Amino acid sequence: MVTTQTQSMGRYLQALEAELELIDLEPGTALETLYLGGGTPSLLPGLDFQRLVRSITRRFPLATGAEVTAEANPEDVTPERLDAWIEAGVTRISMGVQSFDDAELRALDRRHDRRTACRAAALVRKRSELELNLDLMLGIPGQDRTSLQTSLSVLLDLAPAHVSVYLLEMDKPHRLRALKRRYPERFAGEEDSAGMYLEVHEILTGRGFEHYEVSNFARGGSRARHNLRYWHCRPVHALGVAAHGAEGRRRWANLENIPAYLEAVDERIRPLAWATVLSSRECLAEELLMGLRLEEGVSPARIAEGRSLFPDFSRRLDEFLDLGLAVEKNGRCRLEPRGWLVSNELFVTLV
Numbered sequence: 001m002v003t004t005q006t007q008s009m010g011r012y013l014q015a016l017e018a019e020l021e022l023i024d025l026e027p028g029t030a031l032e033t034l035y036l037g038g039g040t041p042s043l044l045p046g047l048d049f050q051r052l053v054r055s056i057t058r059r060f061p062l063a064t065g066a067e068v069t070a071e072a073n074p075e076d077v078t079p080e081r082l083d084a085w086i087e088a089g090v091t092r093i094s095m096g097v098q099s100f101d102d103a104e105l106r107a108l109d110r111r112h113d114r115r116t117a118c119r120a121a122a123l124v125r126k127r128s129e130l131e132l133n134l135d136l137m138l139g140i141p142g143q144d145r146t147s148l149q150t151s152l153s154v155l156l157d158l159a160p161a162h163v164s165v166y167l168l169e170m171d172k173p174h175r176l177r178a179l180k181r182r183y184p185e186r187f188a189g190e191e192d193s194a195g196m197y198l199e200v201h202e203i204l205t206g207r208g209f210e211h212y213e214v215s216n217f218a219r220g221g222s223r224a225r226h227n228l229r230y231w232h233c234r235p236v237h238a239l240g241v242a243a244h245g246a247e248g249r250r251r252w253a254n255l256e257n258i259p260a261y262l263e264a265v266d267e268r269i270r271p272l273a274w275a276t277v278l279s280s281r282e283c284l285a286e287e288l289l290m291g292l293r294l295e296e297g298v299s300p301a302r303i304a305e306g307r308s309l310f311p312d313f314s315r316r317l318d319e320f321l322d323l324g325l326a327v328e329k330n331g332r333c334r335l336e337p338r339g340w341l342v343s344n345e346l347f348v349t350l351v
Contacts (some may be wrong), residue, residue: 013048014267017055019239022270023246030063031056033226037069038240042076046084048240053088061087065227070134071093074112077120079216087128092224093124094133094164099140099147100154107141115152121158131222138196141169148196151202161222165200166215167193170325194341201337212295215342231290233283242273249278281309286351288313292326292343297334312349320346 002088021277022295041049053068062068069092070085077095078092085093085180097117099105105113112120117320124132155163176248199209210256216224242256252275255261278286288306290297298306305349307314317333322327326346335343 004066008045008262009048011262011309013256015053015262016052016239018265018268019271020055020059022265022268023237023245025060025237027059029056029060031060031066032063033067033069033229034062035226036070036090037071038238038243040068040073040076042072042081045340046081049081050082050088053090057089064183067091069224069226071096074117074120075127077123080121082123082127082130085209088178091129091132092131092162094135094162094224095120095124096135098135099135099143099156100151101143101147104147106138108137111198114279118154118158121151121160125159132158132159133162133164133224134158135166136200137168138200139193143196144192145196147197148199149203152200153312156203156207161219162224163204163209163217164215165197165217167197167202180295197341210295211337214343216294233287233290249283251276251278284309289347289350292333292346293340294337297329297332300328300331306350310350313346315348316346 010213018120034053036049036053041052044052049070066089068088068090070090072081072219074095074097077093081317093253095117097112098108098110100114100117102113121132121134124130136151136155204217205211208221211217211221211228212223216227218224228234230246231247236245237247238245239254241254241258241261245252253273255264255271261271284302287302288298291302303317307317319324320335321328324336325342326333326335335346339346
């Protein structure tokens with residue numbers, strides 16, 4: 001929702017406020033969740049952050065008990081900013097730590113180090129009004145099981161309510177992609193990455209976390225309600241550069257180019273890059289894909305529909321069941337952690 005280009009921050013905030021009047025949501029609709037991310041809202045001065053939240057909630061008030069999440073970089077977390085975020089109504093901080101190993105953080109070009117991350121997490125944990133989510137990454141250059149175990153040990157000492165664990169995406173950091181071509185030995189192979197993922201599962205579930213989604217772990221009652229809206233295919237309205245929205249069968253996304261986005265909003269035109277309406281078949285495919293990302297899985301009725309409409313999906317699902325990568329339990333079909341590792345082999349059949 002918030003761009004990191006601080007030189008145009010004021011104009012961008014004005015554009016966000018203007019887009020509030022353009023989005024297709026009835027004024028007065030109560031928000032069950034509000035997520036301030038997709039950029040780095042923690043770079044905003046406290047008063048600007050509060051102004052943005054006020055602008056949103058003036059038009060769309062928060063429901064009682066709403067979850068309000070703000071993404072934050074560890075180096076941006078200060079007592080003063082925490083005061084401002086709490087005053088704005090934030091209930092949850094999602095912090096992209098990625099690792100607690102300084103060499104790995106340097107490989108990712110992160111601005112923070114282990115000490116900064118630990119200090120920031122401790123500051124958040126002192127605030128009883130806030131839940132803390134920490135992000136970790138697998139597949140970082142130079143990472144091995146020893147350094148991963150160290151990161152997990154530090155993370156557990158910080159006692160977050162929620163942990164997200166992601167594999168390094170080589171399509172985004174161009175420098176790392178070039179580095180991998182030149183020094184492939186510095187990167188974990190698929191087998192090692194899979195082993196790390198399963199080790200994270202064993203360690204975190206052994207310490208009381210639920211592995212409730214392919215990349216997400218939560219202590220009781222601390223699942224990310226905003227993300228669950230996506231995974232349950234519920235309505236999500238969004239504003240800002242590259243924001244994605246969904247309601248019913250409609251899907252849409254905003255422009256990714258900041259000048260084009262600002263120009264559209266200035267002209268009181270919705271800054272859409274594309275919009276589409278899904279067919280019944282596409283909706284079912286999305287529901288199956290999203291549902292099988294979750295530990296709760298998918299109902300037998302929807303699985304049966306999927307088997308009927310997608311014969312390749314049916315055959316591949318049987319293979320997953322035979323191999324123990326998927327199970328049918330309590331009337332639902334779900335993937336096991338080992339199945340999540342190779343879930344793309346199942347999901348590609350939903351076409």
